[in-house]
Amino acid sequence: MDYEKIGLLAGIEIHQQLDTKEKLFCRCPTLLRKSGEHTGEYHRYLRATESEMGEIDGAAREEMKRERKFTYYTYDSTCLVENDEEPPAPLNQEALLLSLTIAKMFGMTPIEQVNVMRKLVIDGSNTSGFQRTALVAVHGTLPNGGRIETLCLEEEAAQRVEGETFSVDRLGIPLVEITTSPCMHTPEEVREMAGYLGMVLRSTGKVKRGLGTIRQDVNISIKGGARIEVKGVQELDLVADVVKREAQRQQNLILIRDQLISRGASVQPGPVDVTTLFAGTGSAILKKAKMILAVRLNGFSGLVGTEVQPGRRLGTEMSDYAKICGVGGIFHTDELPAYGITQNEVESLHRTLGTDENDCIVLVAATPKQAHCAAMQVIKRARFALDGVPEETRKMLPEGNSAYMRPLPGAARMYPETDVLPVNVGPSTWDCIALPELLTVRAHRFSTELALDEGLARQIAFSERLPLFERSIAETINPTLAASTILMTLKEIQRDGADISMISDDLFIEVLHAVELGKAAKEAIPEILKMIAKGAGSGEAIKKCAPAVSRDQLHAIITKIVDERAVFVREKGNAALAPLMGVVMAEVRGSSDGKVVSELLRKEIARVSTSR
């Protein structure tokens, strides 16, 4: 697809959890818990606060369509701040400095006085009904020449356990939100910039790693389309797909719009009650419903069933809108007869409503309250179709599709967090911030300075275990030994079922030291580490898996083996090395390093070969 031609514009909003000791506005650890470990729970309702104009924000209003009782799980590692039962503590200095460091890495300008705001969020994910957020820096640059608009320091929301139940362990973990301008023009460019942003963040060595710790929101529009924000893209690899699918969706919606206009299509302003019409229906769903409403979409026939993304039709988009009211879905005549609704029923529906085969009829079946709500949502979405692409916040679906979530927030509903005092960021603070080495730079340095293989260098630089590697080389461990043990051996023994969390950095380094000192053979490392993973000390594990063999003992063993096979050795010369290596190694059972064995063996072979 020619993205330049369709005018693709995309921007990214990246959310990265910070690995600070404590949370952003309380002194709890930034520790994720299993929901089964919760020690208490409580129930709350949230209500959108009325604005000065007597209005309630559209997004908030939509959240309020249902009276929702939220349940929260608490832990021994959470406190009254997460429960919205105590004023927040002052802004976490560690988190602020870290966010400033990141800002500096992007060449941004810090805000002289950081003010913490409350951003209304009443979907239950914030116990207070708002998310605390502060604009920390503005105006950075990206390698593609694009701009980073803002960097905010925010608190993470509570994690949904299921339904309306949330777990407050995650709530309050510091998060940086980095927003780029819509400066990217192809799906691949978006993917690349997202990767770059992530790399810079990880270069600090102070961000959380693992699934869910970083989330991308992507803003996408095409010419004639509208700005769409797709939330919660957790895997970098899907970013490009999301962009592609959204561009496709907007194109299709524009095509549908053009057809609707050319047909002179229109949307009837209110639904019609057709409950009685289906009194004798064979459709289980319709039979069960207290009320069935029909929405008349004149001239929409066929278009409601038109795909906008693979497997998703305009009708699906309408259904998404309707689901906000708590209904399971909708029926539309483009897909009927089906679901137990007969052709006769469709025809009698058309007759009753005075419509014909050019028109599409959408049916919603539910309680009267829900049915009305859902019908009005369908009408709303159908009207948007006449304009093309509505501005929306959408959630990502598997494979890069997306579904309607809520309207884009209008003017952001923010007001000051009066319980937190503003923090001045003076030049002295800013100037003192040291920039961490970028991981890409580090990888290059590893391969040049430490003579690491280029791939290994990159792998270890980007690894979560980088600190262990850095400590290992600081303690003069051979870099390749350290890197390969960290990246390969640990992964292998984990695959074999070892609990590698038992292997502390101290123990790990003790083992490598032993290997370097010849106290254990490199070959014995997996077994030693497996023993340690079972709770053994390093000394114990080495002793068991690699009984100490002194160089003198080794020499004696080798001399004996070679002498016993003197004829063979003389016959084969150096070609005897490989077969004899096996004999020796079997004898010393991993207690000696292969290199040392081979070196000694080589000397002995030379001795015997030459001593005829």
Added chain:
Amino acid sequence: MDYEKIGLLAGIEIHQQLDTKEKLFCRCPTLLRKSGEHTGEYHRYLRATESEMGEIDGAAREEMKRERKFTYYTYDSTCLVENDEEPPAPLNQEALLLSLTIAKMFGMTPIEQVNVMRKLVIDGSNTSGFQRTALVAVHGTLPNGGRIETLCLEEEAAQRVEGETFSVDRLGIPLVEITTSPCMHTPEEVREMAGYLGMVLRSTGKVKRGLGTIRQDVNISIKGGARIEVKGVQELDLVADVVKREAQRQQNLILIRDQLISRGASVQPGPVDVTTLFAGTGSAILKKAKMILAVRLNGFSGLVGTEVQPGRRLGTEMSDYAKICGVGGIFHTDELPAYGITQNEVESLHRTLGTDENDCIVLVAATPKQAHCAAMQVIKRARFALDGVPEETRKMLPEGNSAYMRPLPGAARMYPETDVLPVNVGPSTWDCIALPELLTVRAHRFSTELALDEGLARQIAFSERLPLFERSIAETINPTLAASTILMTLKEIQRDGADISMISDDLFIEVLHAVELGKAAKEAIPEILKMIAKGAGSGEAIKKCAPAVSRDQLHAIITKIVDERAVFVREKGNAALAPLMGVVMAEVRGSSDGKVVSELLRKEIARVSTSR
């Protein structure tokens, strides 16, 4: 039996609950509850406090032979004072005045300054481990010329629910304890004086009535015997029997003592372990026991099995002592072979212990600790038998027998209740106390002044419902109507299953007024009261059971009946009265008073008879 000859001396200690509004040392109502209504419970241990001499009271020491965990039930009508969780309130003035009134009725002298004491009781019946008690008056007289020694005001103990569980609702209800000197000489005299004391107490109109609200302890001794206190005689009718049986017991014990002395009997100082001897026994109890100990009573043969009270032997008394240690009972050779123990085993026992058929052997079988304790108790009691009658506190058994409970308290273990200030009883207080009319005097007055039948007068004077009667006559109800309705009708309908607690005094009097005003017939009273017992108002009940028949209506009914039977009436004359009464009463269904009917009927009969 010639009680003078045997030197019977008896005294009474009477405990009477007072019907005050609040308890003696807290402000809770004096309300007894069902244990199922308890709203909370807690657990306590009690420990005897060491005395100045490093001794613990004998009675208390015996209570402490077992570590006992007591459970207490609390109610919404009890408070922290009963729980021993709050200092006591000042002495209840109402209770003090009432006890002074009683003292004055017995011609006693009040104590100038009443001091509240704590009397140690660690059997669990007092949460504090002591009972609060105060000596209020001394030296009164009885009709038999005997002396009342003291009158104390005490708090009632908690009621035992079962085992070690007590209910604190009763704890703290005021109680007067009246102690006579041992001034009575026959069982009948004791019965009479106990009755007199009760009558005087009830004359105040302010004592609790019903089972358990009054308890007699009787002190009994005969010449050569010892002072025995039999506790908890609740029914007056049993008092004489208790005295008789105790006199008998002491006589028998003296006879046994005399025989033992003449035989030169002795008690071996320690038990012998004979567990192995019964290794193959057929006795289930012995087989189960961890240890079997034998106590040797030389020369006791036959006497341990001698009856001291009907159905109770010296062995039973020994068994009572042993049970204090938690064992189920004892075996003695006077009753063997039996209980699976064979003659062979008895003989081998004698052989092993070096005893013969002149001696008695007592066996205890239990855990080692319990067995030792029980054996020592048996030895103790056997030694007492050599002296005759031991001083004891005993509990009453059915039919007037008694069983050992604990030693008589030595010097009473009392010390001041420092949390309650002493109360001065000045002459002004004492002089102002008005003496209530004695019930006997009142009964006489009722029969003379109110022309009540003598039996009815006595019955109503001694009835719990006396206040209702007094109110009735104050409201000019016919005394006989009131008394008979209270004493008979209410009892009848209660027997028929009516809940007479629903009939308030107000409603009761309304009904009698209605009867007196001719609004309802006397005959309808039971039906009316039954309806009220089901929750009806008096008006409603009267209307339903005795529809108002005016005198005019009644007159018309009677005229009609008489006229219809004019021939019969003329024939029979006044003899027609009785048959016609039945006809009329059936017609008016209890709505008219029989007297009125008969009077009118008589007139009509006269009219018809004369109008020939």
Added chain:
Amino acid sequence: MEQLQTGDRVNCNYGGTLFNGTYITDRDGKAVIKLDSGYNIGVGRETCRFLERPVPVRRPEISAVQDDSLPCLSIISTGGTIASRIDYRTGAVTSQFDAGDILRAIPGLSGIARYRTTQLYTILSENMTPAIWQELATAVYKEINDGATGVMVTHGTDTMTFSSAAVSFMVDTPVPVIFVGSQRSADRPSSDNTMNALCSATAAVSPLGEVAVVMHESTSDDRCAIHRATRVRKMHTSRRDAFQSIGIPPLGYVDYPSLDVNLSPEAVKRGSCEPAIRPALDESCRLLYFYPGMPPSALPDAGTLHGLVLAGTGLGHVSTEWIPFLKSLADEGTVIMMTSQCLNGRVCDRVYDTGRDLLKIGVIEGADTLPEVALVKLMWVLGNEKDPDKQRLLLSSSLIGECTRRSRHGL
């Protein structure tokens, strides 16, 4: 640079970007600008250029529809916020008070009653004074006399129990007088204001007939407790369930969201008395918490001190050293009342020596009256009764449930 006013539109050149925004205020030498994105930033004043001063927009008057068939409740506001509105332009939060505002902010209220409102004060509750209690009591009394089915008093939570106790002593009320506040500010979607307001309005039309405090029973939004005004104390700085009945169970509960009311048999019932008011107070009273080593010089001078409430240790003690000083106060006419800083349980000065010494010099045992309530009671008794013997009698008795005759188990 010209002077900026709150609300002025400005253009801010910062960090290489031009931002449009609204000037809010100056703080710590920085101009606080609300950017159009909603964020506030504090920047140097020199980066901001005045654009325009918008004409203030009048908020549309939206009248609240009240249902005349419902009972009439009176709401008296002293500064506790039950409804607030956020100005998203400036981020300012304003508390709202007329009936229309309240009904729009808490729509559920309109189904319970119709309302008339009085804004008596707008102060933080730590700035309350005995004089304000008197005005409040007078206002409450007026509303009762004017036929209100119940009265709701919105009040800051800090000293709500002092005010509610004062109104309890001053006003005989046949209808519920309900004090209500919120622990978490009304400008947050999670605020306890909505539930507390709905539950207190429900309590105010219930069969209750006394002064009460209605607040969250637990941290959950599932029911409010109805506390007797003289037996409740704020027992947490910030939690929703800070208010706790001490020594007695609550008078009842209002479930949420069902708004079912359950009153205990001990709650005073509607219509139990005729309305009356006795607002006099003797303000020359003080409350002192005793602690070890507290010097007798901490005692106020006798001359000016008519009444003194001591919050003693344990059963009601102060150090022996204090006794002669208290005696001379008492001798000069100061009425001294003993309460306990334990808060729970009953004063009993008969048990230990220092206590008996206190009784000897005439100190009155406050039974289980809370120290703060004892202070209010002492002011009220000394203000309304001049006879010393009658004062003692009143101070030793329960006038309006402020002390109990017996201490329940389980509390």
Added chain:
Amino acid sequence: MEQLQTGDRVNCNYGGTLFNGTYITDRDGKAVIKLDSGYNIGVGRETCRFLERPVPVRRPEISAVQDDSLPCLSIISTGGTIASRIDYRTGAVTSQFDAGDILRAIPGLSGIARYRTTQLYTILSENMTPAIWQELATAVYKEINDGATGVMVTHGTDTMTFSSAAVSFMVDTPVPVIFVGSQRSADRPSSDNTMNALCSATAAVSPLGEVAVVMHESTSDDRCAIHRATRVRKMHTSRRDAFQSIGIPPLGYVDYPSLDVNLSPEAVKRGSCEPAIRPALDESCRLLYFYPGMPPSALPDAGTLHGLVLAGTGLGHVSTEWIPFLKSLADEGTVIMMTSQCLNGRVCDRVYDTGRDLLKIGVIEGADTLPEVALVKLMWVLGNEKDPDKQRLLLSSSLIGECTRRSRHGL
């Protein structure tokens, strides 16, 4: 009539009866006689005739057998009674203190440890003073240094938590220092003394390594709670379970009668520090509970006041009227610390205006420190650290667990 002495045998002719008895004392003009039946009566002195003055009987010395294989506990008595004996002749109760007395009164103790005892004071705890805290701390330190496995301090319950907090600040202890008392007097069979003593001795030989208060957890005799000395408060005048940990769960429990100990992971473990003592205190500190209408004249004079703890309302407030007066105190060098009379929860003066004003004038937020503990801490900090900045730092931090960094749910 000759003068009677306590214990004299008398004959009393009263109400027509002759009673023998023992003269106890004179009270309210009456001679109190203990009759041989055990009852005391108060009668006119003239009714009593002196019989004899018994020779005092020496109580037999019964030596207690101590098991040398057990750990050594030191018991320091300040006046709290853990054992007492009743003289049934006069009814007098005497508290007992030497090791033999205690072991005979509470035999179970001998199975837990061997004991050495020090009777430091015999006073009611309301008469405690900061000077006594210092002597107590010194005595505790000496016992630790002398190798005690643990120290038990018997103490009257009224101000036990003040003393335990003071010892916490003054003494670094590697062994348990257990404060114990009884709420119900030791002269009653139901007294909590036995269980509290056995549980505290058990706690004193446990793996704990800090100062704690060990008392009944509930009204039942089934377990004692181990409370951190700086987080416990007496919350009931008379109940056995009056002592409650505020804002944190107890450090552990000792079950009764099994005497099983359970320590929470947060309890400081035995051997965590070297013994040290810093007993200095600046006694020129005061604690004031604020209430509405409290006049600023209630504040002490600046000149003599080095430190002031305020127990403010709610999140830590006083009336606006007070601010200038506090400012002038602060300006003259008084260190002012804010706590909350709510007792539960955390001071936060950033939220409301009066709070922010307090922060501006330099008032230090006491976090969730209890007001009484804050007073002890302030005395100790001002006594041991003269640098104002370091004082502020110490006062804002948790030194020995007296304040927490985060407020748990559920408390």
